[in-house]
Amino acid sequence: MKQSLILLLIFCFAPTTHANENLIIENVWIREAPPMIKVWAAYLILKNPTDQDFILINAKSKAFVKIMFHKTEVINGIAKMQHVDQVVIPAHSSFKFSPGGFHIMLMGRKSPLKEGDIVKISLNFKDHESQEVSAVVKKTASGNIQ
Amino acid sequence: MNPVSKRLLFILAIIGLTAGILLSQLTNKPGQIAQTKTTIPGLLWPNPKQIKPFQLIDQNGKPFNLGNLKGHWSLLFFGYTHCPDICPTTMTLMNSVVKELSEEKETVPQVIFITVDPERDTQKHMTDYVAYFNPTFLGLTGTEEDVATLTKQLGILSMKITGKNPANIKDYLIDHSASILLIGPKARLIGIFSAPHDKTDIKQRYLAMVNFITSQDNQL
Numbered sequence: 273m274k275q276s277l278i279l280l281l282i283f284c285f286a287p288t289t290h291a292n293e294n295l296i297i298e299n300v301w302i303r304e305a306p307p308m309i310k311v312w313a314a315y316l317i318l319k320n321p322t323d324q325d326f327i328l329i330n331a332k333s334k335a336f337v338k339i340m341f342h343k344t345e346v347i348n349g350i351a352k353m354q355h356v357d358q359v360v361i362p363a364h365s366s367f368k369f370s371p372g373g374f375h376i377m378l379m380g381r382k383s384p385l386k387e388g389d390i391v392k393i394s395l396n397f398k399d400h401e402s403q404e405v406s407a408v409v410k411k412t413a414s415g416n417i418q
Numbered sequence: 419m420n421p422v423s424k425r426l427l428f429i430l431a432i433i434g435l436t437a438g439i440l441l442s443q444l445t446n447k448p449g450q451i452a453q454t455k456t457t458i459p460g461l462l463w464p465n466p467k468q469i470k471p472f473q474l475i476d477q478n479g480k481p482f483n484l485g486n487l488k489g490h491w492s493l494l495f496f497g498y499t500h501c502p503d504i505c506p507t508t509m510t511l512m513n514s515v516v517k518e519l520s521e522e523k524e525t526v527p528q529v530i531f532i533t534v535d536p537e538r539d540t541q542k543h544m545t546d547y548v549a550y551f552n553p554t555f556l557g558l559t560g561t562e563e564d565v566a567t568l569t570k571q572l573g574i575l576s577m578k579i580t581g582k583n584p585a586n587i588k589d590y591l592i593d594h595s596a597s598i599l600l601i602g603p604k605a606r607l608i609g610i611f612s613a614p615h616d617k618t619d620i621k622q623r624y625l626a627m628v629n630f631i632t633s634q635d636n637q638l
Contacts, residue, residue, distance in 0.1 A: 303506060306499070306550035308543065313502040344503045346613045350575055351504045351596035371507040372614055378502075412510055 293322040295361065297395070300407045302378065303371070304387045312336070312385070314376040314393065314407050318359075319366040327398040328359040335391045337380025344372055358398070385409050458609070458626045463634075466606035472568040474532070477544040477557040484605055491527040491628060492601040496574045498535035498592050499547045508598065508615060509551040515621050516552070525628050527600070532558045534576035534594045536565050572599060572607060600624060602631050 296319040305312050320326050331339040341356040356374070361367040369375055376393070385391065389409040396402045469484060476482045493512060497505035512529050519526045531548055533539035536559050539547075548557035559565070569576065574595045581589035596613035598620065609627045611620050 303502075305502070305506060306547045308546050309499060309502075311500055311502045313506075342503070346504075346596050349595055349597055349612055350577075350593050351613065352593045353501075353503070353579075353591050372504060375503045 293324075294401075295320050295322075295326055295397075295403065297403060297405050300393070300405045302385070302391055302407045302409045304385070304409050304411050307384060310379070310381045312378040312381060313371075314378055314391075315369045315371065316376070316405065316407070317366060317368050318361045320361040320363055323363050324400075325363050326361040326400055328361065328395055329357075329398050330396050331376060331393055332396070333378065333391060333393045335382055335385065336378040337382065339393070340377045340379065341374065342377045343374050346372075387411055458623055458630060460609045460611055460623060461627050461630065462607060462609060463630070466602065466608050467571070469568075469601065469605045469607060470571055472571075473564055474558040474560040474568065475541055477541060477548050477559075479541055482556065482558050487601050487605040489603050491525055491603060493527045493529050493624070494532060494572075494599040494601060495530070496532050496534050496569065496576070496595055498533055498594070499539050499543055500535065501592070501594075504596055504613070506551075508596070508613075509555075511615055511617050511620070512598070513552045513555075514617050515624070516554075518617075518621060519624075524625060527624070528556060529554070530556045530558060532565065532568065534565065534569065534574070535592055536560060536562055538588065600627055604635075 298317045298319065300314070300316040302312055302314045318326070318328070328341070331341075333339060341359055343354045343356050345352050345354060359367060359374070367374075387409055391407045391409065392404055393407055394402050394404045469487065471484045474482045493515075495505075495508055495512065497508065499505070509531065516526055516529060529552065531544075533544065539559050541559055544557035544559050548555045568574075574597075576592050576594040579591045579593060581591070598611040598615065599607060600609040600611070602608040608631055609623065611623065
């Protein structure tokens with residue numbers, strides 16, 4: 273909330289080029305997986321208050337070998353996981369990575385992780401600066417199972 | 419008898435026969451009437467499928483077969499341990515469901531996770547995986563043929579999707595049925611909970627199905 277207010281103030285006094293405008297990234301978390309599992313998933317919400325579309329092209333983290341974007345779709349009762357090359361966050365809109373929908377697939381966990389750990393993930397955008405986020409390892413999204 | 423009378427008689431006979439069939443269906447099948455009394459989504463009644471023999475092993479290496487389903491209510495979920503999203507989401511949800519049922523002193527089902535990836539999901543792998551979610555959960559594996567014996571009769575589908583690096587034969591995903599199945603104490607497939615899953619919805623429908631089937635069985 274505080275962060276949102278600060279960002280709002282920045283936007284109010286930003287120069288007309290909007291050089292400082294950026295995405296607001298919230299609820300960044302990684303689902304804790306059983307210890308021997310090397311493929312984990314991260315979730316977050318990307319809010320785009322700017323006048324420009326943002327295109328998320330890839331992500332990197334020192335804690336994992338490789339990161340991809342995937343979408344889980346249930347079609348005729350079958351859960352299908354589909355690779356997504358990039359994710360567009362349209363201007364004045366938001367995009368949600370959430371369980372059962374889009375997820376950030378973290379592959380090849382390098383060292384053990386447990387609930388409460390923080391993992392830094394760098395999100396890279398087309399034509400915009402990268403943003404680093406801190407993901408908290410949790411068993412479930414706060415307050416609900418989904 | 420002239421041709422017109424003959425035709426009229428024939429039409430009357432057809433009408434009579436159709437009415438007779440309809441009437442007998444309405445009156446002679448108690449199951450049919452019972453079905454009209456329940457509107458539980460996902461309930462497979464009046465013809466629940468009887469499960470045929472199968473042979474798998476649980477995460478402790480013990481055989482698990484048809485006999486282990488009898489006398490229990492069971493929730494079955496088919497998935498694989500390398501699945502990062504829908505499988506852990508569903509396992510966590512089932513853990514919450516049984517926790518609430520236990521706290522409310524309701525009939526608690528045995529929860530059974532069955533791999534559709536026996537190649538990677540060895541018994542040892544299943545031990546750690548299942549215990550992470552709930553030490554009372556069961557995790558079943560076996561040969562591909564043994565798993566197929568069960569999945570085929572339950573209508574569970576799975577398809578291996580090879581990764582971008584074909585040289586790495588262990589790099590693949592599996593598309594698979596996301597439904598949770600309810601098996602009754604007579605080893606019959608009683609209900610199907612389709613994805614997306616909601617904890618409260620599953621709990622309520624599970625209880626409704628248990629109550630309905632118990633009352634049906636008591637009438638016999």
